[in-house]
Amino acid sequence: MRYIPNTEADCRTMLDAIGVRSSEELFADIPSKLRLKRGLDLPPPLSESGLRRQMNALAGKDADVDRYSSFLGAGAYNHFIPAAVSHLVFRSEFYTAYTPYQPEISQGTLQAIYEYQTLICQLTGMEIANASMYDGSSALAEAVLMAHRINGRQEVLMPRAVHPEYRMVCGTYANKLGLRLLELPYTDKGTTDLKQVKAALSPRTSCVVVQSPNFFGALEMLEEIAEAAHGADALLVVAVAEPVSFGIVRSPGECGADIVVGEGQSFGNHLNFGGPYLGFFATKEAYLRSMPGRLIGQTEDKHGRTGYVLTLSTREQHIRREKATSNICTNEGLCALTATVYLSLLGRTGLRELALLNLRKTAYAKAAFSKLRGYEVRFSGSTFNEFVVRSKKRTPAQVNRALLGKRIIGGMELGRFYPELADCLLLCVTEENSREEIDALCKAMGGAR
Amino acid sequence: MKDETIGIQGLAFHEPLLFDQGSKGRTACSLPESDVPEVKPERLLPKKLLRHDIPGFPELSEVEVVRHFTRMSQWNYGVDLGFYPLGSCTMKYNPKINEDVWRLPGFSRAHPYQPESLAQGALQLMFELEQYLAEVSGMERVSLQPAAGAHGELLGMMLIRAYLESKGNPRKRVLVPDSAHGTNPASSALCGYQVIQIKSGPKGCVEPHTVAEAMDEDVAAIMVTNPNTLGLFEEHIAEIAKIVHGKGGQVYCDGANLNAIMGISRPGDTGIDVLQFNLHKTFSVPHGGGGPGAGPVGLKAHLAPFMPVPVVERKGDRFVLNHNLPSSVGKVRAFYGNFAALVRAYAYIRSLGPSGLRRVAEVAVINANYLMSQLKGHYHLPYDKFCKHECVFSDARQIPHDVHTLDIAKRLMDYGFHPPTIYFPLIVRGALMIEPTETESKETLDQFIAAMKKIAEEAEREPELVRSAPHKTKISRLDEVKAARQPNLRWKAKGPVEESAR
Numbered sequence: 001m002r003y004i005p006n007t008e009a010d011c012r013t014m015l016d017a018i019g020v021r022s023s024e025e026l027f028a029d030i031p032s033k034l035r036l037k038r039g040l041d042l043p044p045p046l047s048e049s050g051l052r053r054q055m056n057a058l059a060g061k062d063a064d065v066d067r068y069s070s071f072l073g074a075g076a077y078n079h080f081i082p083a084a085v086s087h088l089v090f091r092s093e094f095y096t097a098y099t100p101y102q103p104e105i106s107q108g109t110l111q112a113i114y115e116y117q118t119l120i121c122q123l124t125g126m127e128i129a130n131a132s133m134y135d136g137s138s139a140l141a142e143a144v145l146m147a148h149r150i151n152g153r154q155e156v157l158m159p160r161a162v163h164p165e166y167r168m169v170c171g172t173y174a175n176k177l178g179l180r181l182l183e184l185p186y187t188d189k190g191t192t193d194l195k196q197v198k199a200a201l202s203p204r205t206s207c208v209v210v211q212s213p214n215f216f217g218a219l220e221m222l223e224e225i226a227e228a229a230h231g232a233d234a235l236l237v238v239a240v241a242e243p244v245s246f247g248i249v250r251s252p253g254e255c256g257a258d259i260v261v262g263e264g265q266s267f268g269n270h271l272n273f274g275g276p277y278l279g280f281f282a283t284k285e286a287y288l289r290s291m292p293g294r295l296i297g298q299t300e301d302k303h304g305r306t307g308y309v310l311t312l313s314t315r316e317q318h319i320r321r322e323k324a325t326s327n328i329c330t331n332e333g334l335c336a337l338t339a340t341v342y343l344s345l346l347g348r349t350g351l352r353e354l355a356l357l358n359l360r361k362t363a364y365a366k367a368a369f370s371k372l373r374g375y376e377v378r379f380s381g382s383t384f385n386e387f388v389v390r391s392k393k394r395t396p397a398q399v400n401r402a403l404l405g406k407r408i409i410g411g412m413e414l415g416r417f418y419p420e421l422a423d424c425l426l427l428c429v430t431e432e433n434s435r436e437e438i439d440a441l442c443k444a445m446g447g448a449r
Numbered sequence: 450m451k452d453e454t455i456g457i458q459g460l461a462f463h464e465p466l467l468f469d470q471g472s473k474g475r476t477a478c479s480l481p482e483s484d485v486p487e488v489k490p491e492r493l494l495p496k497k498l499l500r501h502d503i504p505g506f507p508e509l510s511e512v513e514v515v516r517h518f519t520r521m522s523q524w525n526y527g528v529d530l531g532f533y534p535l536g537s538c539t540m541k542y543n544p545k546i547n548e549d550v551w552r553l554p555g556f557s558r559a560h561p562y563q564p565e566s567l568a569q570g571a572l573q574l575m576f577e578l579e580q581y582l583a584e585v586s587g588m589e590r591v592s593l594q595p596a597a598g599a600h601g602e603l604l605g606m607m608l609i610r611a612y613l614e615s616k617g618n619p620r621k622r623v624l625v626p627d628s629a630h631g632t633n634p635a636s637s638a639l640c641g642y643q644v645i646q647i648k649s650g651p652k653g654c655v656e657p658h659t660v661a662e663a664m665d666e667d668v669a670a671i672m673v674t675n676p677n678t679l680g681l682f683e684e685h686i687a688e689i690a691k692i693v694h695g696k697g698g699q700v701y702c703d704g705a706n707l708n709a710i711m712g713i714s715r716p717g718d719t720g721i722d723v724l725q726f727n728l729h730k731t732f733s734v735p736h737g738g739g740g741p742g743a744g745p746v747g748l749k750a751h752l753a754p755f756m757p758v759p760v761v762e763r764k765g766d767r768f769v770l771n772h773n774l775p776s777s778v779g780k781v782r783a784f785y786g787n788f789a790a791l792v793r794a795y796a797y798i799r800s801l802g803p804s805g806l807r808r809v810a811e812v813a814v815i816n817a818n819y820l821m822s823q824l825k826g827h828y829h830l831p832y833d834k835f836c837k838h839e840c841v842f843s844d845a846r847q848i849p850h851d852v853h854t855l856d857i858a859k860r861l862m863d864y865g866f867h868p869p870t871i872y873f874p875l876i877v878r879g880a881l882m883i884e885p886t887e888t889e890s891k892e893t894l895d896q897f898i899a900a901m902k903k904i905a906e907e908a909e910r911e912p913e914l915v916r917s918a919p920h921k922t923k924i925s926r927l928d929e930v931k932a933a934r935q936p937n938l939r940w941k942a943k944g945p946v947e948e949s950a951r
Contacts, residue, residue: 001801001805001808002544002800003541003542003544003733003800003801003887003888004805004808004809004812004887004888005888005889005890005891006812006815006816006887006890006891010890010891011811011812011815013891014815014816014818014819014891015815017819017822017823018815018818018819018822019822020818020835023811023814023815025835026814026815026818026835026837027682027713027814028835029681029682029684029834029835030682030684030710030713030714031684031687033687034686034687034714034718034719035713035714036587036712036713036714036715036718039712039803039804039807040584040585040711040712040803040806040807041584041803042581042584042585042798042802042803042806043799043802044802044803045799045800045801045802045804045805046799046800046802048546048800051546051550051796051799051800052546052549052550054799055550055553055792055796056553057570058555058556058570058571058573058574059550059553059554059555059556059570060555060570061555061569061570061573062555062556062559062563062567062568062569062570062571063555063559063563063564063567063568064554064555064557064558064559065554065558065559065560066554066558067554068567070560070563072560072562072563074562075783075784076560076561076562076784078558078560080480082477082478082479082511084477084511084514084515086552087515088514088515088518088519088522090548091518091519091522092527092528092529092530092543093522093523093525093526093527093529093530094522094525094527094737094738095527095543095548095735095736095737095738096527096528096529096530096543096735096736097525097526097527097528097736097737097738098533098535098538098540098736098738098739098867099736099738099739099740100738100739102526102858102862102867102868103924103927104859104862104919104922104923104924104925104926104927105524105525105526105862105867105919105922106524106525106526106738107521107524107525107923107924108521108522108523108524108525108738109525109738109739111464111466111521111524112518112521113739114466114938114939114940115466115467115468115940117938117939118466118467118468118939118940119506119507121939122503122504122505122506123503127939128938128939129938129939131739132740134596134597134600134740134741134782135596135782135783135784136783137780137782137783138596138600138781138782145639163783165780165783165784166783168779168780169779169780169781169782169783171779172607172757172778172779172780172781173639173781176607176610176639176640176641177639177641178641219494219498223497246500246503247500247503248490248494248499248500249494249498249499249500250497250498250499250500251500263783270552270557270558270789271557271558271559271560271561272551272556272557272559272787272788272789273556273559273560273561273568273571273784273785273788273789274561274783274784274785274786274788275561275596275741275782275784275785275786275787275788275789275790276596276740276741276743276787276788276789276790277783278741288936294739295936295938296938297932297933297936297937297938298932298937298938299927299928299929299931299932299937300927300928300931301924301925301926301927301928302925302926302928303924303925305924305925307924307927308927309927309929309932311929311932311933311936311938312933312936314933320631320635321631321634321635321644322634322635322637322638322643322644323638324631324635324638326635326639327599327602327603327632327635327636327638327639328597328599328600329597329598329599329631329632330597330599330739330740330742331739331740332596332737332739332740332741333736333737333738333739333740333741334735334737334738334739334740334741335737335740335741337518337738340467341514341518343506343507344467344477344507344509344514344517344518345476345477345478345509345511345514346476346477346478347471347475347476347477347478347506347507347508347509348476348502348503348506348507348508349474349476349478349508350476350477350478350480351478351503351506352502352503353478353480354478354480356490357480357481357483359490359493359494360483360485360486360487360488360493361483361485363485363488363493364485364486382493382494382495382498400564404564404567409560409563409564409567412562431480431481434481434484435484435485436484438485
């Protein structure tokens, strides 16, 4: 048994030392009727080489973004990951460690997360950030609960231009506590209707949620929405699913956001068929004690040396139990570390260049589609690296099927979430899509039958 | 023990924060040349939406970034470095092959929305993992969606609430034993339940009469941890389940400690309706310095209609995602779960097979009882009976020397070990909760035992040495009061930050 060092003989010696004849005696407290009287019905053990073959066979059945050109985004983005990221994150001192409860021997994790918190504050334009959460959608749900904790109000304004799965997660979390989500429509710009926001605001409104860039890739007018929300003493919660946009788009903090959350996958984390990702979470200092999640703080030891610790845990479940700000007791530490390494490599100029490249490539693709016969760009608003295309003749499913024949994974078919957009595709273009690929996509779609 | 065999060794560099090094214009970024027209951003976005700079953001070369994180990694203690006996955390060895296979392009470079026809391997893996976990636990279905143990608890309680609501009354209260992890009451509260704490009996287990007294038609569920946080099997679990079911309640099992009973007893056969698995404990997924883990939820058939969407189903020889569950609680996160963690757990189960998983439990329990038997003359053992995966001592014998659990934990670092879980469970004053797991050799356990005995001696003879520990780490004990009273949660520029070269 390659992962179990102790042999039968070792166990024998240990059982003698314990003073029992067999391991059976150690399980004597489990009543016989609660014992499994047979072996587990599972496949027999595989050797390491056998396992490798089995896993290769499974993984080989899947498409991957190396073998296909892909235009899928919708909350999970294909960005280039520099080699140094995996080399550093795969140092086992990082990945085989536990949550850093013992700071004297966890300074690596702790300093890295303190740096992560700083980077997230700089990007979002907020004052404080936590050590990360499960993913963008659950971070948004936690933000909605936090807004309710702050002002005690019950209604959440939730635009339909927010990622449908994020909305669903918010609903799942919020309705247990009696919160109501009110949907807001989108306009022909693909953005949230400010007039509708104003009309829906009331003394019952706890927060207004906005995603920017939103699910359709469009940038929302955050400042105006913030002003409206604050006018009704409600909070503005901004969700960002594509954080590469921070490189070129004004920060939500500057626009008046009270809580900024989002999905950090784009920062060096693989697509991973949907997870693990990381939710980032930032807010104003005034709301520190209402914030969920782990926090790392700087302090010093008795010799005055700088060090980092988990702090403000009096908000948390292991102290506060049922009165805690959340039930969360971990972060997505390794994903946050990955983001930290990635952002350190890109740095102040690199992130801007990357964002600009995404913006320009998408603009190029969007211009091409606006001229492509049989298609139109569905919304007129400014976009970052995603946009919606309407197919006038063929259904999106037909279009995508034809594309697969050319080893192109097309856009997301929006009918699944928006019946009124059943003829639309959500396309994403990143730095990983060359001009040739974009041209090939247009050509294939133009000629798709 | 000779001195040269113990303690922290090697070089420890001082490494400033990312923000306090580098120089203007430096970058490690290598982007392709733009192959599309280089339109000015002002022409693509309205001016008021544009950002020109991120003041204070790092400006470093690749070698600086690599040294920065490599040096910091050396300040960390991981399972690959040594013994990590954190009770209830199951810090077992994380097999290397698992770290290779999750990164196969068909897994790590697959998009969650790619067509099902092009994700058959990933879906098959999820389908089979659900079956394996169901078999190990005796449950009927498993949701793979939750990202962590606490996330699983939350989903589990949501399922119970949804089920009771469908019967007409979600009820008001949840019973939680005093030995439970703090996430249990917090998860119940997030589901809108009031928490009633119930006392463990004198032998460390929940007693049926205590449950019977607290149980009525307003109680939605009981949350038990089995084996519990004292490392004991809840002997009366079947009777407790009967009492709770008798009043129409549900039984939730925190499965954090499944490692002790795999292949020996199945929670589903003991009357449990819902439980969460901690794949990062029992199934060898690395803890990552605080996540990502995965907390799938096993459930009985009556709860299946409420599972979060989508669920993976088999249609002939194809695997599909079924989003159409009209009574579903919804979703607890986007997409399907921490898939890369699921891949590792799958690989682990396939490597060990049925006999291997049972052997895991046996050796984990032998190791824990061996530690307990060797330390029991030296530390106070509040519940003196055979344990399962972990044993819980206290500092009662050291307190007369003014040496406390925290001191013992810190002193262990000087001997090259990660401390056990301390001050938990709450029902043992000054608890030292030790879980060795099956992946440690007898020699390692003997070294740890020797260190613990030495510390017990030191507590009597040189208590100050223990009280002021650790002595060999990069830093000594940190001022946590200062950290909490004057929170410094991020770096800030000391003066105005220079404009970046645009």
